[in-house]
């Protein structure tokens with residue numbers, strides 16, 4: 539690694555490993571808009587099989603896979619139901635309004651986790667005044683929830699509700715593999731619950747670029763056309779997809795190390811006098827509340843010592859662990875935290 543600081547700002551900062559670069563260099567590629575890139579197809583098919591979905595679509599970003607999914611599952615003037623912390627609402631530049639001309643109903647889950655009891659009263663009945671509730675979006679893990687996870691057992695009754703009310707269900711699975719590692723759930727169990735699943739390869743999995751949207755053959759056919767309209771049709775994208783294939787083969791099991799590292803940071807943080815509380819750590823995200831002063835002051839002091847992280851509000855700070863942070867670097871970070 540060529541950076542001289544400890545980078546806890548995000549799990550998107552990882553650089554491709556030597557093995558990943560080798561896999562990219564030797565990828566067999568073709569024009570994917572012509573349907574001729576076998577490495578892209580391998581990635582799409584592999585992830586579809588993993589999650590028991592029919593088909594996949596490789597896209598440049600998780601924002602694109604989410605927004606294409608939402609566009610596939612809504613009509614203009616519909617309403618999307620999601621938690622108020624949802625990435626699709628907060629961090630996708632109002633894309634639901636822009637791309638899909640749909641409104642959003644925001645719910646207040648516990649650390650971003652929704653339940654059928656929260657969702658059901660917010661589904662609009664058929665009434666001339668009301669937008670048509672057509673889609674529920676869940677996020678797993680919940681970024682703003684400090685990496686909180688749904689289990690499949692929690693998702694099943696939400697699916698059941700959506701099914702009887704005629705709503706589609708989309709998963710923003712930017713960190714779905716972190717959730718799978720933390721809960722021990724089987725990825726294959728996801729297919730029967732979701733109409734669309736967005737999986738990011740450039741977060742904890744360590745690929746430089748890319749997300750895959752999963753769905754039925756019919757959904758993905760429509761999604762492929764929408765991706766073209768969004769300007770996301772890529773040509774020899776197999777060089778990028780190869781990084782994703784490599785990440786799926788080599789970087790999933792090791793996510794448990796990131797989770798262990800996050801717990802070590804949380805244990806150190808809670809023992810200091812400048813931290814008021816730490817959100818329960820379930821995966822690779824640690825969010826803490828500062829005891830005095832502002833989050834920005836604490837972030838700046840950590841930065842002076844070589845530990846980079848970000849504020850998430852005026853009083854909260856987020857640290858994210860990932861594969862470019864070795865056990866030795868975590869030890870260093872713990873020392874910085876303890877002696878700030």
Ligand SMILES: *Cc1c(COP(=O)(O)O)cnc(C)c1O
Nearest residue numbers: 599600601602625677681710712
């Ligand atoms: C990062 C992220 C995304 C997608 O982000 P891109 O930067 O567009 O790839 C979507 N949802 C969540 C929860 C995320 O953390």
